[in-house]
Amino acid sequence: MKARVTVTLKxxxxxxxxxxxxxxxxxxxxxxxxxxxxxxxFDIEIEGASDRARAEALLKEAADRLLANTVIENYRIELI
Amino acid sequence: MKARVTVTLKxxxxxxxxxxxxxxxxxxxxxxxxxxxxxxxFDIEIEGASDRARAEALLKEAADRLLANTVIENYRIELI
Structure with a gap:
């Protein structure tokens, strides 16, 4: 499954x-x-086919812990 | 008018x-x-209200000349 995480400054x-x-x-x-x-x-390819809920949880964790600095940045997750 | 230019590697x-x-x-x-x-x-705010064609031409010029390296990158322009 493909996803895009967009990180922008608050x-x-x-x-x-x-x-x-x-x-x-x-x-x-x-x-x-x-x-x-x-x-x-970030264009992210997720292993495994089609569990959207799991993919969203994974991306949220990745964004919170690595991709975005949530003190100063917002992020948006889109599954494609 | 607001626009978003997304630049990704080819x-x-x-x-x-x-x-x-x-x-x-x-x-x-x-x-x-x-x-x-x-x-x-790139989240870009364009002066003036509503000439979409002019805005697109402006953004295309900005992307070609500054925002993207078109040898290795693609870009997409979205007017919001």
């Missing part, structure tokens, strides 16, 4: 990387971008 | 970061993950 957390990208876009002459915030995405 | 391109995450998950005792591939996500 609202209010500063994102210097996003700010740098905003600046770089301006330097390149690409105007019209008001703000950029960067996050991470 | 098939066949090695992903050492993903491999490291696989190993870390195993070390944590989280079993059942066959593979992990990491990508990036």
């Amino acid at each position: 609202t209010g957390i500063l994102d210097p990387q996003g700010k740098a990208i905003e600046g770089a876009l301006r330097s390149l002459g690409i105007a019209g971008v008001a703000s950029v915030r960067q996050g991470k995405v | 098939t066949g391109i090695l992903d050492p970061q993903g491999k490291a995450i696989e190993g870390a998950l195993r070390s944590l005792g989280i079993a059942g993950v066959a593979s992990v591939r990491q990508g990036k996500v």
Whole structure:
């Protein structure tokens, strides 16, 4: 089974990387971008076929313990 | 207008970061993950209200020139 975990910064957390990208876009002459915030995405292949509940529990544990810093980041799990 | 650009490695391109995450998950005792591939996500706010075609052109230019390395990465643009 395939899944995607998307990790994004919580609202209010500063994102210097996003700010740098905003600046770089301006330097390149690409105007019209008001703000950029960067996050991470993990495409995960899970062994075994079709137990969605087990897969979701596994991904939640992986996200809580490794993929996301839940103090400053939110995550979303999608099974595909 | 809000948009999300998701950048992922092309098939066949090695992903050492993903491999490291696989190993870390195993070390944590989280079993059942066959593979992990990491990508990036950019949440972008575009100035001006509602010209979807203009926004898409802008995002395509940003992705081609800055956000993605199109030699090794694919990107997908979603307007929200």
